[in-house]
Amino acid sequence: xxxxxxxxxxxxxxxxxxxxxxxxxxxxxxxxxxxxxxxxxxxxxxxxxxxxxxxxxxxxxxxxxxxxxxxxxxxxxxxxxxxxxxxxxxxxxxxxxxxxxxxxxxxxxxxxxxxxxxxxxxxxxxxxxxxxxxxxxxxxxxxxxxxxxxxxxxxxxxxxxxxxxxxxxxxxxxxxxxxxxxxxxxxxxxxxxxxxxxxxxxxxxxxxxxxxxxxxxxxxxxxxxxxxxxxxxxxxxxxxxxxxxxxxxxxxxxxxxxxxxxxxxxxxxxxxxxxxxxxxxxxxxxxxxxxxxxxxxxxxxxxxxxxxxxxxxxxxxxxxxxxxxxxxxxxxxxxxxxxxxxxxxxxxxxxxxxxxxxxxxxxxxxxxxxxxxxxxxxxxxxxxxxxxxxxxxxxxxxxxxxxxxxxxx
Amino acid sequence: xxxxxxxxxxxxxxxxxxxxxxxxxxxxxxxxxxxxxxxxxxxxxxxxxxxxxxxxxxxxxxxxxxxxxxxxxxxxxxxxxxxxxxxxxxxxxxxxxxxxxxxxxxxxxxxxxxxxxxxxxxxxxxxxxxxxxxxxxxxxxxxxxxxxxxxxxxxxxxxxxxxxxxxxxxxxxxxxxxxxxxxxxxxxxxxxxxxxxxxxxxxxxxxxxxxxxxxxxxxxxxxxxxxxxxxxxxxxx
Ligand SMILES: Nc1ncnc2c1ncn2[C@@H]1O[C@H](COP(=O)(O)OP(=O)(O)OP(=O)(O)O)[C@@H](O)[C@H]1O
Ligand SMILES: [Mg+2]
Numbered sequence: 001x002x003x004x005x006x007x008x009x010x011x012x013x014x015x016x017x018x019x020x021x022x023x024x025x026x027x028x029x030x031x032x033x034x035x036x037x038x039x040x041x042x043x044x045x046x047x048x049x050x051x052x053x054x055x056x057x058x059x060x061x062x063x064x065x066x067x068x069x070x071x072x073x074x075x076x077x078x079x080x081x082x083x084x085x086x087x088x089x090x091x092x093x094x095x096x097x098x099x100x101x102x103x104x105x106x107x108x109x110x111x112x113x114x115x116x117x118x119x120x121x122x123x124x125x126x127x128x129x130x131x132x133x134x135x136x137x138x139x140x141x142x143x144x145x146x147x148x149x150x151x152x153x154x155x156x157x158x159x160x161x162x163x164x165x166x167x168x169x170x171x172x173x174x175x176x177x178x179x180x181x182x183x184x185x186x187x188x189x190x191x192x193x194x195x196x197x198x199x200x201x202x203x204x205x206x207x208x209x210x211x212x213x214x215x216x217x218x219x220x221x222x223x224x225x226x227x228x229x230x231x232x233x234x235x236x237x238x239x240x241x242x243x244x245x246x247x248x249x250x251x252x253x254x255x256x257x258x259x260x261x262x263x264x265x266x267x268x269x270x271x272x273x274x275x276x277x278x279x280x281x282x283x284x285x286x287x288x289x290x291x292x293x294x295x296x297x298x299x300x301x302x303x304x305x306x307x308x309x310x311x312x313x314x315x316x317x318x319x320x321x322x323x324x325x326x327x328x329x330x331x332x333x334x335x336x337x338x339x340x341x342x343x344x345x346x347x348x349x350x351x352x353x354x355x356x357x358x359x360x361x362x363x364x365x366x367x368x369x370x371x372x373x374x375x376x377x378x379x380x381x382x383x384x385x386x387x388x389x390x391x392x393x394x395x396x397x398x399x400x401x402x403x404x405x406x407x408x409x
Numbered sequence: 410x411x412x413x414x415x416x417x418x419x420x421x422x423x424x425x426x427x428x429x430x431x432x433x434x435x436x437x438x439x440x441x442x443x444x445x446x447x448x449x450x451x452x453x454x455x456x457x458x459x460x461x462x463x464x465x466x467x468x469x470x471x472x473x474x475x476x477x478x479x480x481x482x483x484x485x486x487x488x489x490x491x492x493x494x495x496x497x498x499x500x501x502x503x504x505x506x507x508x509x510x511x512x513x514x515x516x517x518x519x520x521x522x523x524x525x526x527x528x529x530x531x532x533x534x535x536x537x538x539x540x541x542x543x544x545x546x547x548x549x550x551x552x553x554x555x556x557x558x559x560x561x562x563x564x565x566x567x568x569x570x571x572x573x574x575x576x577x578x579x580x581x582x583x584x585x586x587x588x589x590x591x592x593x594x595x596x597x598x599x600x601x602x603x604x605x606x607x608x609x610x611x612x613x614x615x616x617x618x619x620x621x622x623x624x625x626x627x628x629x630x631x632x633x634x635x636x637x638x639x640x641x642x643x644x645x646x
Contacts, residue, residue, distance in 0.1 A: 015485070017493060018500040019530030028527070035515045319511040322472060323572075324500020324528035326493050402472040408509050 018324045020332070029336030032309070033344075043305040044345040046298030047385060051349025051378045052356065053291030058374035059357030061284040067366040071207040076150060077270040078245050082236040082256050085265035094232040095264065099256040100142070103236060106255060108244035113145040114233035115212070118223060120193030122169075122216040124179055136175045138192050139215040140223035140231065148237045149206050156184035156201030163200055164219025167226065170201040172213040190216065195226055209237070209269070298345060299385040306338050306393035310400075317397050318405030331398035338390020339383060346382025350375055418484050420580045420611040421446040421469055426478035428464050428634075438464040439475070440634040446580065446613060451606040453622035454615045456631030462615045463584055465631070469613065470503050470582045471495040483579050500528040504573030506583035506614075510565045512557040518544060518568045519553040525575035536575075543571040547601055563594025570601060574610065581605070583614040587621070595621070 020028075033040045082103065084095050100114040118138040145151070146158045157163075159170065169190055171181060181188055181199060188199045197218060206212050220231055236256065240248040249268065253261035310317070317330055325333075354370050361368045428439035438461045446452055454462050467473040468480060471487055474495075480488045483502050487495060504525070512521045522540035523533070531539075544550055547567040557565055566586055573581050583602065587595035599621055606612050614625070622628050630637040 015494060015497050016501060016529075018496045018528040020528055021530060021532070024527060024533070027533070031513075031516065035513075315509075315511055316513060319507075319513075320524075320528075321496070322470070322499060322503075322505045322511075323525055324496050326496040326528075328493075329496075329528060403467050406472070406507065406511070 018326050018329065020325070020329045025329075025332050025336050026340075028333050029340050032313075032333070032337045033340055036309075039305055040341060040344070043298075043301045044341055044348065046301040047295065047342050047345025047382055048298075048348040048352060050291050050293075050295030050298050051346050051382055052352035053294060053349075054288060054381070055350050055353025055370070055374045055378045056356040057284055057287040057291060059353060059368075059370045060360055061281070062369040062371045062374075063357060063361040063366045064364070066369045067364075070367075072270045072274070074150060074207045076239070076242075077268070078240050078242040079149070079270065080238040080240060080245065080249050080252065080266060080268050082238060082252050083234065083265050083267075085263055095234075095236065096257055096259075097230065097232050099233055100236045102255050103238055103252065106240075106248055106251060108241035108248055109238055110241060111144055111148050111239045112236055113142050113148040114236040115142075115145065115215075115217075116140040116220070116223065116229070116231050117234040118192075118218075118227065118229065120227060122175075123191040135214060136178060137211075137215050139212070139217050139234075140220045140229075141217045142220050145212075145217075145237065148239050149209055149212075151206055152204045154202050154204045155182060156199070158201060159217075159219050161221075165221035165225065166219075167195060167197045167222060168200045168218065169197040170203060170217045171199060172203050172215045172217070173205040174210075174213040175216050176202040192216065192218070193227060211235075295381060295385060299342075299389045302338055302341055302386060303389035303393065305341070306334060306390055307396070309337070310334065310393045310397040313397075314400065314405045315408075317400050318402050318407075321402035321405060327398040330400075331394045334394035334397045335387065335390045338394070339386040342382045342386025342389070343379075346379050349382070350378050353378070418448075419445045419481070420448045420450070420483065421613075422481040423465070423469065423475075424479045424481070426465075426468060426475045426480065428461075428468060428473070429476045438634050439468065442478075442634070442636055444629065444636065444639070446611060448579075448611050449606070449609060450611055451603065451626050452613045453625040453628045454613060454631065455617070455619065455622045455628060456637070460631040461634040462631050464634075466582050466584050466613065466615060469580075470505060471498050496528070501576065502579045504576065504578040504581040506566070506569050506573050506581065506586045508585040508588040510557070510569045510589075512565055512568060512572075514558065515556055517554050517556055518549060518560065518571075521557070521568055522571045522575050525572040529576055539575055540571070543575040544568070546574065546605075547571045561594070562590050563597050566590060566594070566598050567601060570598070570605075574605065580611045580613065583612065585615050585617065587616065587618070599624075 082095065082099065100112050103109060104112045116139065118140055120138050122136050122138045143159055143161070143164060154173065156170070159168070169192070171179065176182065179190070181202065184199050184201060189196045190199060223229055224231065238248065238252065245268065249266050252266035253264035256264050320330060353374070357370055358368050423442055423444045426439050426442045427437065430436040430438055442465060454465070456462050464473070468475050471480070471482070471490070475488055478488070479486050482498055485498065487498055490498065513524070519537060519540050522543050523536035526536040526539060541550070541553060544553060547570050549564060549567055549571065552560060552564060560568065586602070587598050590598060602612055602614060616622050628640045
């Protein structure tokens, strides 16, 4: 017996530990899922929806914000507009004729342009009814408008001194579309106040001066000579040095109309977009919250499925222990199953989220932006949820005594 | 120490093993059991229901630890081993065969058998190759791809036996391997165990069937947690 005990001591030194290769951990976890396909799919679906919501919401908000930023950039945050407001006196709705000239003498102002809305209505030809203006307005403009608004032409040329003082028109993008005019080479003519004008150009849309997109523009000189109107500006566009936007804005009313500055509105169009940006942010947060809730629910679903799996698969656990699995191997197996489940949901959710972002952004005409943070964060969230949801069931499985697990169900 | 004494070392030995289950009053399922199983033996364990046969097999197989006494497997005293080391002993030295097979559903016979090597750290292709060989040993080389639901009861138990022998254990422990089988299948399984024994395996098998037990080289009878009789000791006397 003594020799036996001694040999026992030397024998235990040679005992090779049980070992489960990492690739086998994945294989074993995966086969657990494969044998229960429906349940796997359904419980992965919970995570998938949550991740898809988060990726989609972040992707869409990024895409729309990128689009807004592009618009703001195109417009420039240093653009201000001055328009007659509705002050205390009710206002007479006009700015002094020399307003633009005075404003352009403010130091940091780089360029100004003013436009005058005309009473005369633009018509396609003399056969249509006076009321069929297609919602378009005739506007007299000065030559600096294109520079001030960073605008560009989609066809033809902008006014020069000569074309601005004769019967020529340039169409805003919407106006051109409504009249079905894309080409200016064949000298199409329009009727404004019973006078014929030749279309010499079509504008690209102005990001934030949508009113101008619906306008038919003529030169101020032509307006003066053809219609004999007073040229009180309806609106003055002011481009300032970017560092002095607020200072310039503060002095604009008094400069434009020293007599009644309270009847002058000075505004900054890009602010509108920035507000829109902020509104979308709060929507984003709401949807992110909803996504987080559905992730939580998905996590509970995984935990639930795993707890059931541990109960149902007691015999399997017992068998594996009999085959030499340590508690750690069993724990790892079930944790891996939970992680694979959530990875499945995470990958599916990211795919779905990107698809939704792509489809919606395309439909809106935005550039598709899928933020890396959303993808990486979504995957990390899925893994974290899988780990947390799998931990308790895995520990329960590992704690099971082999003999108890092997008792026939 | 000589090479001769090393080869005489028993495959498995229980020394004054007591197993009590807590309760009021506590159940003494094993009461001072000492048993030595030498290499190459084929031992039948018999006894009435509740006499402690399964409890002893579980203690032998390190699935359960004795309340007192020692368990030696391959000369290693395992009754104080940690869970990790017990698992190591099971993965290398012991092969189990259960009454209800415990094959994994939806997993091919080949992979069920290969699982017998899963926790030894053997690579998958090696596991499969050895599993195919083990299935050939039990006469199922034509059923490698069948899942358990496509196999008869007797075939299932032969797959389970293949899984038990695939890691070439020092000892095979079978708890009523024919308990769920009809007479014909039972005979196939028993003759398979005899063949394995003839080619060198050490086997301990619990059976309710007195006739089957009588046909095996050694019988150990249990009653009330004690060894009532042991044919090996009777012969020695
Ligand atoms: N986990 C347990 N807790 C309490 N008592 C137990 C436990 N397992 C077994 N016992 C008791 O120990 C005794 C021996 O049980 P064991 O399963 O070893 O009998 P057996 O000889 O295998 O019987 P059978 O032929 O019916 O399988 C029985 O009285 C049983 O009730
Ligand atoms: Mg029993």
